[in-house]
Amino acid sequence: MPHINLKNDLPGIRSAMAYSPKTAAPMGVLAEILLRSNKGLAPAERELIGMYVSYLNDCFYCHHSHGEIACIYLDGDRELVEQVRKDYNKAPIPDKLKSLLAIAAKVQQGGKFVTAEDVERARENGATDMDIHDAVLIAAAFCMFNRYVDGLATTAPTDMSSYPLRAKQVAENGYGSHIYTARQPA
Amino acid sequence: MPHINLKNDLPGIRSAMAYSPKTAAPMGVLAEILLRSNKGLAPAERELIGMYVSYLNDCFYCHHSHGEIACIYLDGDRELVEQVRKDYNKAPIPDKLKSLLAIAAKVQQGGKFVTAEDVERARENGATDMDIHDAVLIAAAFCMFNRYVDGLATTAPTDMSSYPLRAKQVAENGYGSHIYTARQPA
Secondary structure, eight states: OOSSOOSSOOOHHHHHHHHOHHHHHHHHHHHHHHHHOOSSSOHHHHHHHHHHHHHHTTOHHHHHHHHHHHHHHTTTOHHHHHHHHHHGGGSSSOHHHHHHHHHHHHHHHOGGGOOHHHHHHHHHTTOOHHHHHHHHHHHHHHHHHHHHHHHTTOOOOSOTTHHHHHHHHHHHHOSSHHHHTTOOOO | OOSSOOSSOOOHHHHHHHHOHHHHHHHHHHHHHHHHOOSSSOHHHHHHHHHHHHHHTTOHHHHHHHHHHHHHHTTTOHHHHHHHHHHGGGSSSOHHHHHHHHHHHHHHHOGGGOOHHHHHHHHHTTOOHHHHHHHHHHHHHHHHHHHHHHHTTOOOOSOTTHHHHHHHHHHHHTTSHHHHTTOOOO
């Protein structure tokens, strides 16, 4: 049961965002830019980073939600998503993404855990400055999203068939910035 | 030295935000709403929560920046800010704020650390559902801001006289949402 009366029956972060639409607006815009940009990292890579950080933060709702969205971008390859979740170093993904996941895992622990060596390794594997920036900020943003979801004890569906359905909506329509950017904070 | 070439000489989060204005826009709006709203928690209380979480995350730039902004709202009472930073339980602040700082400290560790007892105690001390929501989200947001700042190894001024000067600008003009909300993400 949620810690406060969120006044709706939505799951996970959707419940908290519906309770507080003013703060939801910029959070939706941030998710849209960070996770659906096609510049540099692909949306599938962005979602895998978000999924992995959510998994490290033990956020059930977020790591399943974003795992399913990644799965759609990967043409349904749920096995690959599972491999990244459990041991990305052995997953058949590019070394660049592996080194960005390593940076994301350091950010999950705390910003200062990221070392010059981590960044140098990512660069050697082909990451640009913007790729590194985006990996750091995606990881940092999920440290916010995950804490928002679990800090309020929002409910996560246990019916796992709901996650692919919601993922399809997000993959098709995005994180709602088309609504949110039209609003101004009061 | 920053991990990537941020292409500017600004300190802390301002450097990262200038490097990536598209993501800076919603982050600025979120900070503006969370930290400067007068509904429920006062701006001074909001800044103290942000300062304290930044201190727990060992983010030098953020805890000094937001400590100085809190100080302005507290009519220059830097001693009180220091007491909250070091041992808020002994600081001369209301029990409501103490119990919200306790929740924020749990969120800093991870969302699931917040217990029903923590929330019940805040309620007994007069916190509303929205106060509890805001404390959780402010703490969660600083877990993002702090990781963004330190995950990129942005520079923090060691000249401590710069923090009150910048704090005065923020207290007077806000976090820049008046600029940011006019922009749409591309």
